[in-house]
Amino acid sequence: MNPEEKIRISFRLNGREVEAHVLPGETALHLLRERLGLRGVKEGCGIGECGACTIVVDKKAVNSCLMLAAQLHGCEVLTVEGLESPVGLHPLQEAFLEHDAIQCGYCTPGMLLSAYALIISRGVPTREEIVRALAGNLCRCTGYHQIVDAVQDAARRMAGKEEGRW
């Protein structure tokens, strides 16, 4: 049926090895959300403007709508589903709840992942660094202040405790 060749890829997804056969023009967003069922990967604009589709690939925040699924091969991928652990919500998630940094929630997974990538690379970031790192994540509801507060708070709580997750 399909005129295109399929490509076999393998990568680590939320700590687990996965294998998939992907189409050459398939986006990472499509693979993760539609085929692997990770509904935390949201599609907003589909063209790199909103950040709702943000995932963490090899410790960096990227837009999954602008990445080919095939390009995930060999990478370490984190979606919001991988943030939570058996012992409960991630400190970032706790902080978002406590600071009322969520209204409709559509932007939240992307925000959490951008914030996560920032904290693992920077430790406790300044407010300015947080604003800059989240500039590619749009929120139509909160007005951002609560989100920045939550990230700052979580970073302090996480300081020195994130070893071993990667």
Added chain:
Amino acid sequence: MVRGYSRPRSLDEALEMLARLTPRALPIAGGTDLLVDLREGRLGECHLVDISRLEELKVLEKRSGKIRVGAGLTFSEVERSGLLRECAPVLVKASSQVGSLQIRNVGTIGGNVAHCSPAADTIPALLVHRARVVLRSSNGSREVALEALLGGPYKALLAPGELITEFVLEDASHMWGEFSKIGRRRELAIARLSLAALARKEDGRIGELYLALGAGTPVPRRMESAERALLGKRPQEGDLWEAGWLMAQEMVSVSGPRPSTHYKEKAACGLLVRTLLPLLEDGS
């Protein structure tokens, strides 16, 4: 329609693939422009050749007074490079202002140039650094001035099967550099202008000055009338307004009158003044 995808392991293998699959072969690096084109149905039948992980495209070194910058470096990598902060300040500033962090983490300077958008942020920066472009194909290599590659909006003059492998910049250590733009988000692209500036002051006079305007003309270009107006001067603010006006005239004479001309003339002029104001006090 994307018909195939390959991930060559070396530059030579990539060049061989591009040659074999021409004219359908399409290199993909960060993909941040290409995937938008794909989604909007602007790509024809193609086979993607993934060059995003080729180490050969990540060169970064200073050699005999020139700075070699690999085309495969991401905007984030450019921004973080100590060598480039020192020797190519305008490129660093332009890269740090591209899109969002998510885009800077994967988008490359080679891709930015090859896509050749009138509003590509790194092109004006590379122009003021007087970049030359090294191109390779399975048949060999050539080096051209960046200007010679900019054929028109979204038209880089690359031969079939050819890849940009690196940029060779003049060393700009100890020079003053700035990159500024009007309008940040992509949906405002029509209203957007960017200006790259690189200067050296000697005894209070402007000894060297390079200016390049983005998004004001079909492809970004050096604004030599404004450069000439300020060279050798100890400029006052009035001189900047004059130079800004000359630049606006040059922009209009290249682009022809547009509905946006009236706005863009004033905006270009103001952008030049705002960008070069700090040069009046410091910038030695």
